[in-house]
Amino acid sequence: MEKITIKKDLFCLPWTQTILGTHLEGNVNFMALDWLTRVNYQPPMLGICVNRNNASSTAILDTQEFSVNVPNEDMVEITDYTGIVSGKSVDKSDLFPVFYGELKAAPMITSCPLTMECKLVKTVELPTNNFFIGEIINIYTEEQFLTDGKPDVKKIKPFLLTMPDNQFWSIGKNVGKAWSQGVAMRDRLNKGQKA
Amino acid sequence: MEKITIKKDLFCLPWTQTILGTHLEGNVNFMALDWLTRVNYQPPMLGICVNRNNASSTAILDTQEFSVNVPNEDMVEITDYTGIVSGKSVDKSDLFPVFYGELKAAPMITSCPLTMECKLVKTVELPTNNFFIGEIINIYTEEQFLTDGKPDVKKIKPFLLTMPDNQFWSIGKNVGKAWSQGVAMRDRLNKGQKA
DSSP states (O other), X not given: OOEEEEOTTOXXXXXXXXXXXXXXXXXXXXXXEOOEEEEETTTTEEEEEEETTSHHHHHHHXXXXXXXXXXXXXXXXXXXXXXXXXXXXXXXXXXXXXXXXXXXXXXXXXXXXXXXXXXXXXXXXXXXXXXXXXXXXXXEEEXXXXXXXXXXXXXXXXXXXXXXXXXXXXXXXXXEETTTHHHHHHHHHHTTOOO | OOEEEEOTTOOOOOEEOEEEEEEETTEEEEEXXXXXXXXXXXXXXXXXXXXXXXXXXXXXXXXSEEEEEEOOGGGHHHHHHHHHSOTTTSOOTTSSOEEOOSOSSOOEETTSSEEEEEEEXXXXXXXXXXXXXXXXXXXXXXXXXXXTTEEOHHHHOOEEEETTTTEEEEEEEEEEETTTHHHHHHHHHHTTOOO
């Protein structure tokens, strides 16, 4: 079928929904955060994209620390709320019970099944956003979210955001095993068989 | 329940599975790519994380261009294959039919429901990886993947990767509407009601 072009911000890669935790002028603050990724393998680093005008951007530049919190499906409403009111005008410090790890300005949300505390290592200034690269100092979870000692996505129950339809989605069914199904294909190709 | 720390690369944020397209010494090359995010709002930019030793890293530094292709659930096996054989030793140029947009070295996969061509604007060198920031020049899709003129995730059917369990997942059920459920909560709080 014919290819067509669409508006350049109209694309719906699903992003995992997280909540960014910072200290804004000494006060705990939170913001819904969708644009983030691993940016380095060793040591493990996360990169997060924050609008330069957001209070969270000021907070990170000030303290050089932040947390990334992964809410579960039961936290959709409160997560969305953190993204629609600004820390400049609304005090969000009482929204969640928090705990701290090694860092002083990376408040983590106790009710989130998975949380990370990060230390800023680099800020990339882009036209409308700051891209903050942080080294993951520690990851926190609970025994109930592990299977064989590893985080289990079906127990953690994160959710996803797609834009521009602005819908939240759960994780669906298993559709395969990575670094496994491709091995079988490689072996067939090596034997001169069809892919 | 008690919080515990886990190994720092043991966390399962679901990543949307994509395939990176490049020209490696003039030859079309592909690689499974999971670590990517929007990094700037206007103009729309994507950042992608590639191991420095990967052939794709050399290719992007050489041509300053790349494509990001979103495969659907039917493409799990071939997508996985692109991630387990290196372009240094295996010619992957015939794996997919490709098309081009404005750029000369950003081959896009015809069978992928959504593809983007990107021009490199900045390379962030990190300890083991290069983080390439590209401006999105064009996004391509087909009429059949749109609803009301916008990409529809339920028609595109992308899939996700979780690590370290290395499982692929489909998109599940709708669990809410973004910038909407939080508005109702804000209104309740503004009226002095409970969250």
